[in-house]
Amino acid sequence: MRKISEKPLLTLIEAGGVNDMPVIVPVAATSDMLIKAIETVKAAGYRVSKPRKSKIFKRGEDRVGPTFVCEFSDGETARISCFTSLENLDWSRGERLARHAWASRRKVPLDWDSAKLTEIAPPISACRFERDGVVLAQRNGGGVA
Numbered sequence: 001m002r003k004i005s006e007k008p009l010l011t012l013i014e015a016g017g018v019n020d021m022p023v024i025v026p027v028a029a030t031s032d033m034l035i036k037a038i039e040t041v042k043a044a045g046y047r048v049s050k051p052r053k054s055k056i057f058k059r060g061e062d063r064v065g066p067t068f069v070c071e072f073s074d075g076e077t078a079r080i081s082c083f084t085s086l087e088n089l090d091w092s093r094g095e096r097l098a099r100h101a102w103a104s105r106r107k108v109p110l111d112w113d114s115a116k117l118t119e120i121a122p123p124i125s126a127c128r129f130e131r132d133g134v135v136l137a138q139r140n141g142g143g144v145a
Helices: 006-016 032-043 091-105 114-120
Strands: 067-072 077-081 124-131 134-140
Touching: 067 091, 077 091, 091 114, 091 124
Parallel strands: none
Antiparallel strands: 067 077, 067 124, 124 134
16 A cells, blocks of 8 residues: 655645635725726716616506596495506496495405495496596496496
């Protein structure tokens, strides 16, 4: 058997950095050259740092649909934003959403279907579609006309 000398083994351990303590590297000091380089980049119109995305979600005004305003015969009023086109207003969708809003305020189970809610909810006395305070269309007495 061949005997390994201790000296080459020590050099391998030192070269591998096994016994080295971690060295804390100080933050790089800003030099005049670095500051001038950043100013040159900024002057050229490039961003030095990446812009952060806003945490607040901003919905564009073009995505807001009309508001369905419904007055029930018991005096309750419901205002619901309704996803529908401005040219072809979906009255039945607005009435269905208004009945569900009425049921939610009265603590009626929300898993009931629309037919059951039609029987329970009071009749609709008037309803209209409006957008930005302007009335688009109006119906008195509710129902499909």
